[in-house]
Amino acid sequence: TMLRMQHARALLTHSDLPIALVGERIGYNDASAFSRRFNVYFGQPPKAFAKQ
Template identity: 60%
Template sequence: MQAFIDANLSASLQILELAKIAYLSPTQFKKLFTNNLGISAYKYITQKRMEKAKALLTHTDLPVQLIAQQVGYNDLSAFSRRFSLYFGLSPRALICL
């Protein structure tokens, strides 16, 4: 499931859909995911999205809006808020470093 998530970060990746892919109920999926990785599926997805966004911001010249979309955020302000909470600085501030 980790490989699927990593390969589909631009998709919505809802727990219900991930559970269906894994042939589990949402409750079973969440429990097994957390037991196996030590973090929730939601936190794992957020972590992977933020890591990919940071890499794209620091290693490409792509606009922030496009990077947000590539990591599953259609709303630029939602992406910026999540990124700022995760890293302690905005996507634009990271670019300026």
């Protein structure tokens, strides 16, 4: 799962993909589940991370 989250972080950093699509690309069909898991790993939701 950590590799998937690292890939998601890279996608959020280097692309303009919507968060739901990033989640789908790493295997999450549910954007909410992806956001919760991302928050657990990185301490912030993907939306906040993408704004940085």
